[in-house]
Amino acid sequence: MSRCLDSGSWAILLFFFSCLSFRRTIVAATTEATEAGSCHNLRLGQYLCQDAKIDDVTQEAENCRDASARVECLPAPNVTCRLSNGTEFRFSGKEVGFHKSIPCRNVSGYSYKVAVALSLFLGWLGADRFYLGYPALGVLKFCTVGFCGIGTLVDFILIAMQTVGPSDGSDYIVDYYGARLNRLSIGEHTYRKPHLAL
Template structure:
């Protein structure tokens, strides 16, 4: 900045004023990103999180339980439902439980279950059982930790935006995890996919060769790259701004993916 202002010595005041305006606009952009990100999190607060702090009782009648499904709808598969093992170790798709919703959220609860037709299991005593008790944590399937279910990823949404965008997807609970309600549910998740671009590489190119648009070319933004190339990085102003924007992660790959 000092070098450019020394070159434009007669208009030094105007030069400093221009840089001041650019700095104010950049700070305003960063504040908007932070406010948008925080508001998106606060607005998405789920009621069960507040209920968990109070230790409330789950009594929602709107969530259908697997007990409502008939045994014929849950056909056993010998490859996934081995016979002869402990009943409590069977996957969730191999048993039919009578879940009730009057348990305290986050606390262990006991439910009566039976293996599906064609599946044989034994209890702790070694005797075959047709009914057994299963103890699980009282929570609906959509309240599980993200590590306990798998969702379909989307590569059609932008990850670099303010606030960060979300997408609707379908999630399935892992086979060994037991929970109350439907094992397949809808979820609204943040865009979280990558195209293989490295943040460190983009930042290094922006600092060293940013005046020639190398950083923009690397990120797949060839129009902006040509603009920087033929304007010598906007006489240094564009180069400085890109270093800051790439450094904070606001400017990302053109395909909308995350850095790695």
């Protein structure tokens, strides 16, 4: 005897086949991820990188060299990948699998707070320019009493916006978790939304 399936039976069958398809997808993804690939090529979510250790003096990562620092990354549990020496290893989630470079700023001892304070209170004497390593401009501001006030105001704005920095090309020391200014620039990879004609 054959019976027609009612809507509830169809729903159960559909649910069963979707679960079976989902399981095949998960198994395929796990197999693909754990097939002896390099640990550096793991996908996002298959590893967790540790936070960088921040130096109290420089407010940057302790191992910051040439605008990059290295952090330890731990592959997820049950992920198998090749280490840098070529051996395959199955991770439990507590071992370091590889190191990843993160961006950092090169600082050499010039504090942003000190530069802004000097510019605000003693800028008319050129103290801000002396502090940042521009002695000729410091003497010029001192001799002209801050270019009659306008130069002092312009310098304060330039230092506060971090347009003028230390003379050695380094960055200011700014609190790591504080308010930092990031310059955004437009390049060849910038998407420009077209304007609609009215």
